[in-house]
Amino acid sequence: MIIRVKEVRGNCVVFKGGEKIVIEGPEINLKETDKICIHALASLLHYVVALREGVDPVKIGLAKEGSKAYVQCVDPGKPYTDGGTVVFEIEQKE
Numbered sequence: 001m002i003i004r005v006k007e008v009r010g011n012c013v014v015f016k017g018g019e020k021i022v023i024e025g026p027e028i029n030l031k032e033t034d035k036i037c038i039h040a041l042a043s044l045l046h047y048v049v050a051l052r053e054g055v056d057p058v059k060i061g062l063a064k065e066g067s068k069a070y071v072q073c074v075d076p077g078k079p080y081t082d083g084g085t086v087v088f089e090i091e092q093k094e
Contacts, residue, residue: 001052003044003090006070010077010084014040022093023048040073040086047071051090067091 003021019034021044028036047062047069057069069090077084 001048001090002093003048003088005086006089007087008084009087010075011082012037012073012075012084012086015086023052024093025052037073037086039075040088043071043073044088044090048090051092057090062090 001023005015005017005019008017014035014037022029022032057063062069071088073086075081075083075085
């Protein structure tokens, strides 16, 4: 699976936009992964396992259409924190 940073809303100290995380089976491919944020992993891991097993992202509410899923990080950003939230796009690796 390839997880890409689709959008950064506010200030994220890890991601700026466009970075990717590559998942192969149960492993994160560290050679192909740009950056990892421990807070983002909390949001992503539940869905990555389901999507890897073929669950349709539309059926579980992670997309309106198509095969890509969208998940965001748990940091709500302003006015609640000094950070920001990141929207990730998840797709199966070809």
